[in-house]
Amino acid sequence: MTATMNADTGRQRTRAALFLAVAMAATVGSALGFQHIGGYIP
Numbered sequence: 001m002t003a004t005m006n007a008d009t010g011r012q013r014t015r016a017a018l019f020l021a022v023a024m025a026a027t028v029g030s031a032l033g034f035q036h037i038g039g040y041i042p
Contacts, residue, residue: 034040
């Protein structure tokens with residue numbers, strides 16, 4: 001099997017990676033904000 005990588009595939013993967021990075025940062029940021037604002041102590 002050969003995987004061909006054209007510009008469109010690379011652009012799509014870059015967008016997916018950026019979206020996942022932003023989503024993970026938002027998840028972690030909201031959890032830290034909840035702990036900080038709510039005073040949650042595990």
